[in-house]
Amino acid sequence: MAGTRRHGAGRGRPTLEEVAARAGVGRGTVSRVINGSPRVSDRTRTAVEQAVAELGYVPNRVARALAANRADAVALVIPEPETRLFAEPYFSDIIRGVGAELADTDLQLLLTLIRTPKERQRLADYLSAHRVDGVLLVSVHADDPLPDLLERIEMPAVLSGRRSAHETVPYVDSDNTGGAQSAVEHLIGRGRETVATITGPLDMYVAQCRLEGYHAAVRAAGREVEAELVASADFTEEGGRRAMRQLLSRRPDLDGVFAASDVMAAGARQVLREKGRSVPGDVALVGFEDSAVARHMDPPLTSVRQATEEMGRAMVRVLLEEIAGRSDRTAKRPQMVLPTQLVRRESS
Amino acid sequence: MAGTRRHGAGRGRPTLEEVAARAGVGRGTVSRVINGSPRVSDRTRTAVEQAVAELGYVPNRVARALAANRADAVALVIPEPETRLFAEPYFSDIIRGVGAELADTDLQLLLTLIRTPKERQRLADYLSAHRVDGVLLVSVHADDPLPDLLERIEMPAVLSGRRSAHETVPYVDSDNTGGAQSAVEHLIGRGRETVATITGPLDMYVAQCRLEGYHAAVRAAGREVEAELVASADFTEEGGRRAMRQLLSRRPDLDGVFAASDVMAAGARQVLREKGRSVPGDVALVGFEDSAVARHMDPPLTSVRQATEEMGRAMVRVLLEEIAGRSDRTAKRPQMVLPTQLVRRESS
């Protein structure tokens, strides 16, 4: 009865044991070679490596995960509504970066889209069960309970973006304040006198930062910040339209607009066209994100580029560190801010 | 020595055994309840369910996967270059659909981006090792060896799109021919006399189909298909520009263009503007894909919408069938074609 295989699939795949037999060594030794332990003689190592090659041995990750109580996987969690709200490229660029950086590891990338509270609960269970080694969280809201849950169960995690200025969890963010500031300085530098801004939802830290950058640039130019020149929206095209109408009715004399996202800039552009204002002739327009939308607008939109793909890569690096360095509890949490860059196009 | 736990993480998570003890039954019985086997008495089932609830038991997928020789995961394979080439929304909409449909299952979604031949090889190894239960392949080229490999190792797989008219592997595709045809019929119906087309790379079946639809519509209108009116490109914006210039120099009298992708239409639009042709006044323009680009063009682009998210969902459904029904080898491979829909906007 011994040796009877029950399952068809996977049949014939060599196991550690078989490699050991062929190399004339014990299981433990093969395991050590596979995992690159230094305590193996060169002689033995060579023998094992040859056996591995001959048999075409590939370790069974599942067995490994079970025995070592690791998962060999990280989860990328994406709150679904966000992918609709934010311009798509952000989302896919992050994935690209994450995927690229993970390719060198042998960690699997698990993608988790969260739509409903039920699914969020399910994820929480899943994570509590330690079925992944770490978590990458994209665009978390300030009131999201997930980061705290992760903290509690000691699951390594990295956020893209901060929830507030005093973020405690490791994160990778881009320099929203600086980017916004440079955008507005650019507008002012081009001689615009009355520069307005369309903000994102101000309960989001990212929107606060971009507004903060606007303020900074206005003040740096020795001007007053006028409340009339600030309209807040929600990162959507429709929101951009509404805010632009508001702004135009309040201050018909405005000649520059900084929108905190390209999509809102697109909405604003439409309203400007409706009202017969030329861009950049009458009104200069700048966006944020440098998404495909910016390039395809007419005229092409000046925008602040964030290194989104690089953010994905950085997140993985930080997460890997977190996973490795969990031991020393005192270590400071790695947090990094990536620079942005103004991309000048015809809209300003 | 018995019962000594070595690993810290996961400590305290109840196991099947503990649930069994608490419910006063055997391991096998608990397993049956968990997996919804019908051969359990109501009495016992209730007792087990209570124990599960009290202990907060969550099955360990890794152990399950090892024991059952399943992986409880499917891989979504995305050839990296494609995600740059194709407009992004396609890619993220597919993911959205796949994620949504998978949420009801307890399969994990593994995302695999393929950039280099080395990574492709790695994936091949990985799949050969049966570490996933099935594979979703996005936009495969005709010469991609992956589908055949999968066939060989009997790994369930579903393609998005076909490689040729005689695709043998299960797939989900949209009605490219029909969509293109309706687009061109629309142009002709609006009174356009000289309708040209910008095609994708003709070694891709999807490009062939869209061209085929163009031909069909032209012929259906009782006209000749003129080679001069066909310019092929590569689904990129730059390609669209080049093709448009070609077309314009060959046939300055053209008054309608069907571009086989929105991105190429965007390129074409730029050239038309350069050359002083108004849209839709002088030239009516239609794209394919109905991506964000289409909505943000000026004027907004009429385009053929494909139900991309639904394609993702359908792919999962088909894959699940494949995984389940692997037993009867004679069953026909499920293949489905989703309808498209013309979305009219101001460009035509």
Next chain:
DNA sequence: ATCACAGCTGGGAGCGCTCCCACCGTACCT
């Protein structure tokens, strides 16, 4: 020659589950 102590090595135990076989009872037949 003896002892100690390395560096290597083999292999038992165990990770948490599924599979399957043997077994128990009860209901139904002859």
Next chain:
DNA sequence: AGGTACGGTGGGAGCGCTCCCAGCTGTGAT
């Protein structure tokens, strides 16, 4: 009453690996 059948159940074996401990060398110190 004995036989048959079958729904329901317990638990051994095993999935392929990692961990760890004991043991086995060979070397250098004594």
